[in-house]
Amino acid sequence: MSLPEGMIRQMPPEPRKSTGKKPKLLDDDKVKILLSTPSEWYVIATTDKWISGSKANIESMSQQNISHLADKGKFEIKQRKNNDGLVDIYCRFVPKKEGI
Numbered sequence: 001m002s003l004p005e006g007m008i009r010q011m012p013p014e015p016r017k018s019t020g021k022k023p024k025l026l027d028d029d030k031v032k033i034l035l036s037t038p039s040e041w042y043v044i045a046t047t048d049k050w051i052s053g054s055k056a057n058i059e060s061m062s063q064q065n066i067s068h069l070a071d072k073g074k075f076e077i078k079q080r081k082n083n084d085g086l087v088d089i090y091c092r093f094v095p096k097k098e099g100i
Contacts, residue, residue: 023065025054026075026091031066034075034093041078045089050079058091072096 003009030044055077057063061070073095082088 023063025051025089026058026063026066028065030091031069031093034091035069038073038093038095041090041092043088044091046082046086047089048086050087051077051089055079055089 025045030042034040034042058066058075058077061067061074066075073093076092076094078090080088080090
């Protein structure tokens with residue numbers, strides 16, 4: 001039996017290990033520190049403009065390196081303009097209360 005045109009027998013390749021861009025604002029090292037000291041605020045970055053997309057991705061837990069933590073708690077982000085005119089990005093991890 002011959003295969004239809006455009007059809008070939010082939011095993012699919014392994015899935016890609018890395019999809020999308022690497023997180024810059026909240027990378028794995030910063031996540032470890034935030035998880036080890038829950039509810040403590042940290043300045044995780046200073047930028048020259050307000051952030052919106054990255055903030056939304058972190059707060060919705062859709063960023064790839066934190067999505068698996070969605071059932072454990074949430075990350076909160078606050079932005080404040082400092083004396084230099086730059087924007088400090090503050091973050092903390094707030095664990096979910098047990099039994100709620």
